Amino acid sequence: MTRNLIIIGAGMAAGRLVELVTEAGGWHITLFNAEPRGTYNRIMLSPVLSGEKTYSEIVTHDDGFYAERGVACRFGERVTRIDREARTVTGASGDVLPYDKLVIATGSEPFIIPLPGHDLDGVIAYRDLEDTERMMGLAAGQRAVVIGGGLLGLEAAAGLHARGVSVTVVHLMGHLMERQLDEAAGYLLRRELVGRGIDIRCSANSKEIKGKDGKVQALILEDGTELPCDLLVMAVGIRPSTGLAKAAGLAVGRGVHVDDQMLTSDADVLAIGECVEHGGQVFGLVAPLYDQAKVAAAVLTGAEAAFVNRETATKLKVTGCDLFSAGDFAEGEDREDIVFRDPGRGIYKRLVLRDNRLIGAVMYGDTGDGGWFHGLIKDATDVSEMRDTLIFGPSFQGGAALDPMAAVAALPADAEICGCNGVCKGQITTAIEGGAGTLDAVRATTKASASCGTCTGLVEQLLAVTLGEAFVLPTAKPICGCTDLTHEDVRRLIKSKPLKSQPAVWQELGWSTPNGCHVCRPAINFYLLADWPLEYRDDPQSRFVNERRHANIQKDGTFSVVPRMWGGITTPDELRAIADAADKYKVPTVKVTGGQRIDLLGVRGVDLPAIWADLNRAGMVSGHAYSKGLRTVKTCVGTDHCRFGTQDSTGLGIKLEKALWGSWTPHKVKLAVSGCPRNCAEATCKDLGIVCVDSGFEISVGGAAGMDVKETEPLGKVATEAEAVEWTIAFVQLYRENAKYLDRPYKWIAKVGLDWVQARVGDAEERARLVAAFALSQSIYQRDPWADLAAPEAARGFAPLADLTLEAAE
Amino acid sequence: MNWIDIGTPEDIPLRGARVVKTRLGCVAVFRPAADEVYALADRCPHKGGPLSEGIVHGRAVTCPLHNWVFSLETGAAQGADAGQVETYPLRIEGGRLLLDGAKLALRGAA
Numbered sequence: 001m002t003r004n005l006i007i008i009g010a011g012m013a014a015g016r017l018v019e020l021v022t023e024a025g026g027w028h029i030t031l032f033n034a035e036p037r038g039t040y041n042r043i044m045l046s047p048v049l050s051g052e053k054t055y056s057e058i059v060t061h062d063d064g065f066y067a068e069r070g071v072a073c074r075f076g077e078r079v080t081r082i083d084r085e086a087r088t089v090t091g092a093s094g095d096v097l098p099y100d101k102l103v104i105a106t107g108s109e110p111f112i113i114p115l116p117g118h119d120l121d122g123v124i125a126y127r128d129l130e131d132t133e134r135m136m137g138l139a140a141g142q143r144a145v146v147i148g149g150g151l152l153g154l155e156a157a158a159g160l161h162a163r164g165v166s167v168t169v170v171h172l173m174g175h176l177m178e179r180q181l182d183e184a185a186g187y188l189l190r191r192e193l194v195g196r197g198i199d200i201r202c203s204a205n206s207k208e209i210k211g212k213d214g215k216v217q218a219l220i221l222e223d224g225t226e227l228p229c230d231l232l233v234m235a236v237g238i239r240p241s242t243g244l245a246k247a248a249g250l251a252v253g254r255g256v257h258v259d260d261q262m263l264t265s266d267a268d269v270l271a272i273g274e275c276v277e278h279g280g281q282v283f284g285l286v287a288p289l290y291d292q293a294k295v296a297a298a299v300l301t302g303a304e305a306a307f308v309n310r311e312t313a314t315k316l317k318v319t320g321c322d323l324f325s326a327g328d329f330a331e332g333e334d335r336e337d338i339v340f341r342d343p344g345r346g347i348y349k350r351l352v353l354r355d356n357r358l359i360g361a362v363m364y365g366d367t368g369d370g371g372w373f374h375g376l377i378k379d380a381t382d383v384s385e386m387r388d389t390l391i392f393g394p395s396f397q398g399g400a401a402l403d404p405m406a407a408v409a410a411l412p413a414d415a416e417i418c419g420c421n422g423v424c425k426g427q428i429t430t431a432i433e434g435g436a437g438t439l440d441a442v443r444a445t446t447k448a449s450a451s452c453g454t455c456t457g458l459v460e461q462l463l464a465v466t467l468g469e470a471f472v473l474p475t476a477k478p479i480c481g482c483t484d485l486t487h488e489d490v491r492r493l494i495k496s497k498p499l500k501s502q503p504a505v506w507q508e509l510g511w512s513t514p515n516g517c518h519v520c521r522p523a524i525n526f527y528l529l530a531d532w533p534l535e536y537r538d539d540p541q542s543r544f545v546n547e548r549r550h551a552n553i554q555k556d557g558t559f560s561v562v563p564r565m566w567g568g569i570t571t572p573d574e575l576r577a578i579a580d581a582a583d584k585y586k587v588p589t590v591k592v593t594g595g596q597r598i599d600l601l602g603v604r605g606v607d608l609p610a611i612w613a614d615l616n617r618a619g620m621v622s623g624h625a626y627s628k629g630l631r632t633v634k635t636c637v638g639t640d641h642c643r644f645g646t647q648d649s650t651g652l653g654i655k656l657e658k659a660l661w662g663s664w665t666p667h668k669v670k671l672a673v674s675g676c677p678r679n680c681a682e683a684t685c686k687d688l689g690i691v692c693v694d695s696g697f698e699i700s701v702g703g704a705a706g707m708d709v710k711e712t713e714p715l716g717k718v719a720t721e722a723e724a725v726e727w728t729i730a731f732v733q734l735y736r737e738n739a740k741y742l743d744r745p746y747k748w749i750a751k752v753g754l755d756w757v758q759a760r761v762g763d764a765e766e767r768a769r770l771v772a773a774f775a776l777s778q779s780i781y782q783r784d785p786w787a788d789l790a791a792p793e794a795a796r797g798f799a800p801l802a803d804l805t806l807e808a809a810e
Numbered sequence: 811m812n813w814i815d816i817g818t819p820e821d822i823p824l825r826g827a828r829v830v831k832t833r834l835g836c837v838a839v840f841r842p843a844a845d846e847v848y849a850l851a852d853r854c855p856h857k858g859g860p861l862s863e864g865i866v867h868g869r870a871v872t873c874p875l876h877n878w879v880f881s882l883e884t885g886a887a888q889g890a891d892a893g894q895v896e897t898y899p900l901r902i903e904g905g906r907l908l909l910d911g912a913k914l915a916l917r918g919a920a
């Protein structure tokens with residue numbers, strides 16, 4: 001007996017179901033589809049968009065197929081109602097059709113952010129052929145904005161770009177495809193797309209869509225940026241299409257609830273595809289949907305089957321962007337990462353292990369082993385035996401574990417060692433045998449390791465392998481365990497390559513950890529902001545607590561608050577405001593510091609924004625008593641009051657503090673200005689001290705009075721106050737550009753030599769460059785962090801996320 | 811289990827932390843990656859440092875007071891230091907952060 005099967009939706013899941021059920025027979029199928037066509041391969045819309053395929057090539061079920069299998073097609077007709085009691089469905093035409101079994105396969109709907117203007121003509125999603133055709137209708141030279149830097153958004157952007165449309169991608173998160181990729185892979189992907197000419201803006205929040213005569217005109221971002229466009233594509237996510245099921249009274253959560261047999265809460269109604277929720281999970285990729293179709297077909301033909309969700313892998317279908325991501329990066333205990341980076345070839349691979357099993361893999365650049373890794377994940381293979389060489393893929397397995405020396409020794413002579421200069425192993429060993437016995441000699445003769453330097457380790461291993469005992473591996477001290485490079489190497493490479501983000505440093509310099517550690521992160525953050533003030537944005541999460549909270553943490557977890565007192569000068573009003581704040585926030589200790597200002601010690605973290613706001617209102621800003629930056633400029637009373645004073649030491653001190661405050665430096669920087677050689681401001685033990693004399697200003701540098709005590713050495717003598725300010729700024733900028741993180745100036749000068757510093761600061765042209773570079777950086781960084789952080793939005797970060805002290809006890 | 815909604819992952823800075831106040835001290839909620847979160851007691855076993863103020867790297871946090879490093883997954887001190895921080899079940903569901911109140915209550919009972 002033939003019974004009636006109605007299927008709602010002719011998407012990819014339904015397509016597979018129709019094939020399987022008609023093969024088995026026994027059902028008369030009616031297939032509804034809201035789209036005016038049957039099943040096509042939706043995932044191939046992207047190659048259609050980019051012009052690599054035509055629509056007819058991606059149709060999987062044509063009219064002939066349905067006719068042959070006797071399927072009654074109602075394409076272009078939406079189902080409007082399910083009556084479970086009567087067991088009928090109603091179509092948009094008004095026809096009411098009876099069913100014995102019903103399958104809901106309505107897929108999902110693209111999510112449209114309800115921005116002002118979202119209903120303008122020219123604002124579209126990316127889901128079906130209509131959307132694709134809309135995009136294909138743009139002419140070369142027209143402009144499109146894509147909101148969403150996930151899989152769909154990037155495929156849309158790349159496809160539009162391939163048609164000559166100029167495309168901007170606006171992405172809310174910090175890196176592209178953050179669900180599938182970590183930052184390093186996201187960085188490589190972005191680099192590739194930007195390199196093609198696609199404009200990509202991460203951490204960008206859309207605010208509204210501007211239109212004219214009902215048509216889209218531009219997207220406006222939160223920061224005011226206006227991105228003009230002829231078409232705006234929103235690819236920000238999907239939602240299971242559950243409206244029909246919900247109206248019919250079926251159990252619905254995020255999707256239509258189904259059991260392992262794909263049965264909904266009504267045993268006569270099945271559901272498959274993106275519209276379902278199974279075991280708390282909803283779906284967005286096609287592989288598990290085909291499994292669901294298989295189970296549903298079996299259930300409908302009386303066979304036994306159960307759906308088991310399996311790991312799915314993602315690939316981006318953008319020609320030339322080779323990426324792969326599979327498995328789980330999110331939860332679980334005892335995980336380990338294995339990271340491999342080949343900066344020269346732009347390759348990044350990361351494996352995530354738990355209990356000796358591979359649970360996740362992300363790859364960029366070389367995804368050849370993706371299938372193999374995916375298999376290991378799906379099969380939960382125990383990988384302890386091959387752990388050390390796992391990342392090199394299947395071709396490295398089976399033999400004995402490799403030690404790095406043996407691996408280098410085993411490389412063929414034509415293996416490329418230095419990607420930058422195209423030097424292979426044979427050339428290097430020949431050079432070594434010819435007498436190049438040191439790294440420098442190899443660099444000089446072959447150029448290997450002479451550019452980006454990341455192959456230095458390999459070259460050294462080759463020296464060791466070739467020379468044996470005669471070669472001792474040098475022990476330059478790397479920054480930390482994440483890299484073999486020294487601070488100096490990294491600073492040089494950040495400037496020369498150039499590298500402008502932390503993921504760029506990690507990737508291009510071959511970091512061995514996913515995102516550094518507490519030792520390298522603050523250093524890299526400083527190097528990047530010092531070298532690229534415009535391009536790089538400071539990362540508070542890479543700063544030690546004091547610099548993130550803009551206060552010194554105390555041993556009991558409270559903080560100290562030190563407002564600036566320019567040059568040590570204060571006023572009764574300021575003192576009153578400080579006293580009021582001390583009262584109001586119950587500050588246990590108020591102390592005059594060794595830096596000529598007042599410290600409020602023992603302020604609770606949650607009170608920081610409020611006490612700052614109070615001090616701000618009285619005209620005071622942060623004293624940066626916590627920063628690797630300008631601390632204090634001590635002064636003496638000078639000509640204003642003192643009978644020996646030769647120049648206005650207080651005034652000069654204030655000018656210097658006003659010029660330098662807010663700047664970040666490799667370590668803290670303290671200055672002092674004394675009005676005469678009696679030196680009451682102790683200028684000759686500071687990082688930079690100025691002693692005023694009748695004929696001008698004696699500037700000296702590299703003093704210390706902390707763990708080491710050291711007198712300053714003369715930098716130069718200048719005649720005017722303006723020159724004294726200029727020389728001081730030039731010195732600080734030179735220090736910012738060159739010193740190793742956490743070297744005070746005296747340590748840095750000991751390395752580069754006072755002569756070098758004098759020559760640079762003394763040279764008028766170089767001095768002007770340094771002053772200009774400093775001014776540029778200050779245009780961004782000279783902001784009062786207290787004012788920024790006391791603003792309501794930022795202040796929230798200081799409060800607890802939640803307060804459960806009021807919850808009733810269990 | 812008694813899942814308590816404490817906010818959204820986006821309330822926590824990426825590679826940062828926020829605290830949840832409970833009657834028996836603060837719990838630090840860490841977000842080492844966009845959709846990865848962990849909850850640990852906000853007290854370093856060394857000298858009580860607030861772990862929520864530490865630098866988060868990989869799946870670990872460095873205590874801001876004396877640089878001990880703890881695994882966010884197990885709460886165990888890494889490297890040469892020995893120590894254990896209590897961990898609490900925390901999960902993301904439907905874009906919300908859910909903290910296990912049952913384990914918090916046990917903490918009170920213990």
Ligand code: SRM
Nearest residue numbers: 552560592593594595596597625631704705706707708744
């Ligand atoms: C508040 C103050 C002591 C006081 O009550 O006077 C102070 C307090 C601290 N000093 Fe200092 N130093 C203070 C003036 C000094 C001075 C004297 C000066 O500036 O004239 C020195 C010697 C001069 C020098 O810097 O070389 C000084 C040399 C140090 C050092 C050793 C630096 C070195 O390179 O050898 C450290 C450790 C460090 O920075 O790594 C340090 C570190 C610290 C820290 C930040 C320790 C820490 O990391 O928690 C202290 C913070 C206490 C707190 O919770 O607020 N403090 N410290 C002074 C603040 C001055 C200000 O107004 O900003």
Ligand SMILES: Cc1cc2nc3c(=O)[nH]c(=O)nc-3n(C[C@H](O)[C@H](O)[C@H](O)COP(=O)(O)OP(=O)(O)OC[C@H]3O[C@@H](n4cnc5c(N)ncnc54)[C@H](O)[C@@H]3O)c2cc1C
Nearest residue numbers: 009011012013033034035043078079106107273274285286
């Ligand atoms: C551009 C693009 C690229 C993609 N790339 C990939 C990829 O590389 N890999 C991958 O695995 N997945 C990819 N996907 C996702 C994949 O296409 C979906 O997972 C899959 O198509 C979902 O199948 P489905 O049958 O559940 O829903 P759909 O294919 O969406 O089909 C549902 C159908 O039901 C119809 N419908 C809805 N409501 C009604 C109603 N009331 N009455 C009648 N008909 C209705 C809709 O019109 C639609 O045609 C991509 C998706 C897009 C849009």
Ligand code: SF4
Nearest residue numbers: 636642645675676680
């Ligand atoms: S250094 Fe001493 S003597 Fe000279 S001006 Fe200052 S206070 Fe007066």
Ligand code: FES
Nearest residue numbers: 854857859873876
């Ligand atoms: S208190 Fe945490 S390391 Fe000392």
